[in-house]
Amino acid sequence: MIKKQIQITINGKTVKCPEGTTVLKAAKKVGIEIPALCQHDDFCVKANCRVCVVEIKGSSKLQTSCSTIARDGMEIITDSERVKKARNMNLELIFAEHIEKCADCIWRFECPLLHYAEKYKILITTFKDRKGQRQTYKFGNAVEIDGSQCIDCRNCIAACSDLQKINYLEIKDKGSNQEIVPTKKKDHHCILCGQCAVHCPVSAAQEQSNWEVIEPALKAKKEHKNGKKILVAQIAPSIRVSIGENFGLPYGKIVTGHIVAALKELGFDYVFDVNFGADMTTMVEAAELIERIEKKGTMPMMTSCCPGWVNYVEAYHPELIPHLTTSRSPHIHSGGAIKTYWADLMKINPRDITVVSIMPCTAKKYEAARAEMKIKGNFPVDYVLTTREFSFMIKKNGIDFAKLKPAKADDPLGGYSGAAAIYGASGGVMESALRTAHALGCGDDTAGLCKERLEFKSVRGLAGVKESTLQVAGTELRVAVVNGIGNIDPVINNLSAYDYIEVMACPGGCIGGGGQPIPTNEEIRKKRIAALYAHDKDLKIRQAHKNLDVLKVLSWLHKKGHKMEHGVLHTKYKKNTKL
């Protein structure tokens, strides 16, 4: 339904907007920036930071523009002395809640506090810091909340409770003593999804960073001081459609070439693509699906490439462990291939290789460090950087990202299919697996029932749960895709209704991951997803089993014997309530 257009004036300027628009959004549309910190499109209006206040004719008090719905004929002033005075005061009060740790803060180039301080010419030091003694709460090795930087906007609470329904974070005490703390309730566990971090405007909730370990290694490399050490970076499927946002590029712009160039510029010796690993994952997972169906194994099978989801299963529903595919996740697959197949090919000792994954995710930090991932004593992936950490390194090193000459990922672990490209979107993993499962299940029979099937559109999109019944290699498969862990309950409560379930802990899948650029919201998630599907369509091969380099790696592993093959491709899970 098309909404009625209404007309308002902002600072004397006539503005048209659809009925139901907030004053904040109406102003933004015409280029009037009203500062806002606690407002986030993913959440209900909270209106607690009080910096988006405006004057509205007829109202005695100032009004928060994030919560005020524009009405026809409304007259709004955003820059009167009264507004400036109150807004600046609230900003100054907020600044004093946030201890500046700018030098090491990965969000300093995008920091809204610094931005507003500069824009409105206000001191960030009007008052004494009052939160110097606040604690930092660490969750696993992946996420932390630094109380000394928290501005009490409560986005983390909304993300953890309303969006993800994990309810791990709580508000302790009241007034100026209030503090965001992990719950003491024994039956609540953090799954390290990082949605608190990607919704925090000031990096109080943030990833436990690893860039400070990588940077000296890169520096040593540049100065030829690190001997035989080889630095390898690999990039996740979803970051190519998101990182550009941090450099002023439009939403959903695919910047794979720029990313590769930036990594090379930073000093990495080789850059591979986790999309290669995604094609490996698809092969392993599709084969497992068919095997489970044929041998009547534990059904439904569930995806396991999302470590937030795996953490959730291990903490809350260990009884579901047999349902999880034993397939490792894409970056662990490609990391494993780098340290076995590629090391062998290049005659490099795997111990001399450091693999750094650039991920949209905080939970990947935990996944990479799981002891069971080790292959012959080596971790497939040594460090995980989030999209934000990586973009910070680029900025910190003065690299003009948008102007880089795009480069190609290195062979032979750089090529990928369209099936891998869509891994970053909710439903993408399932669609990729189905494309290949269909082909594997059909064998050489490409007639009749087994006509090639590429697109499974019913598993796409941003609905919380996507259900459908699909014909795959002549078998009817009942599938469900859970988009965001907050939507998991109805599916878990109705397991027997499905044969195959994909779960992504973050809304939208990895493109909405906890390590992605800020802001991330529904509109942005849509644009990132659209870019991934467009990318898939553009690619010459769109099925994992047609990635010949992947087939080569798999057959090499097979020849190395079961132990090696299994070690690189599969993993196991266990009940775990202590991250």
Add this chain to the structure above:
Amino acid sequence: MINILEKLKDSALTGRGGGCFNTAEKWSLVKLSEGVEKYVICNASEGEPGVKKDRYILEHHAGRVIDGMKIAMDFLGASPGIVYLNPDYYFKFKDRLKKIIGPTPIKVFNKPRQAGYCGGEETSALNTIEGKRTEPRFRPPYPPTSGLYGCPTLVNNVETLYAVSLIARNEYKKKRFYTLSGDIIKDGVYEFPESWTIETVLKETNNWPNFEFFVQVGGDASGEILNHDQLKQEVTGSASIRVYSVIKYDPITLIKGWIDFFASESCGKCTPCREGTYRLHEILNNKEPDWEMFARILDTLSDTSFCGLGCSVPNAVRSYVRNVLNNSHESISNIRL
């Protein structure tokens, strides 16, 4: 019973909790709202210092209050009712109330102690009853359309419901309860016509001071300060009158008392109240308070706070400076408070 709304309209009764919203209007809003379930809540939080009238009413007229609730519940088809009591009142009155309530579906709710002052704010009370954090809700929706558990909810003060009972039985004489305290001999709660001026109330109770004084009306924290020339007006808000002897109070101590109360009672939800009151407290503890900053923070509190409690923080300080200090205290009154 059918004409209760008409009677309420005729009485022009307004909320006696301090909000002064027209009672008949509130009742019709709840009546017109759709909901399978509707609630009637009697707000007996009485968290404002210096106001003791709800306590007095519960002590002497509890039957009337419950009667008022029953009338509201009948009118709205609401069930159940809830008496929302601060912990002291709960301890004192719960047994008697339960006896009066009998089999009627009215529950007696013990407000947790930490809910404090802000637990009396209408939407904070709803959160508290639901077991959520005690802090105000974003409005709209307003409680009459979406209150307790999202159902249409009537929240009325103890005294309002007492008056409802009188109105329904045609016994209402446009009187209200005044809490008198401070530097007077005959403090306590009195029932007088609502049209009486502050001066009349003090004189009729033989409390008119023979020394230099000022008063605070409508709560000892958020109430307005008036000098002795400003008392030919009716009381406001919750109708408390506190008398201060000029000679007994040092301005800074007085201001500190008000500010510290708000700083310790802020729920923490919005920036101006949480941070602002903290900084006001900090400024007052400096040897040389920065009054200009102090005034800026006060302005921000009244102009941008999330709820009425935050907006009311400056009331006492500002009116005290304007009406009492009035240039007598150089460092404070030289700036515009």
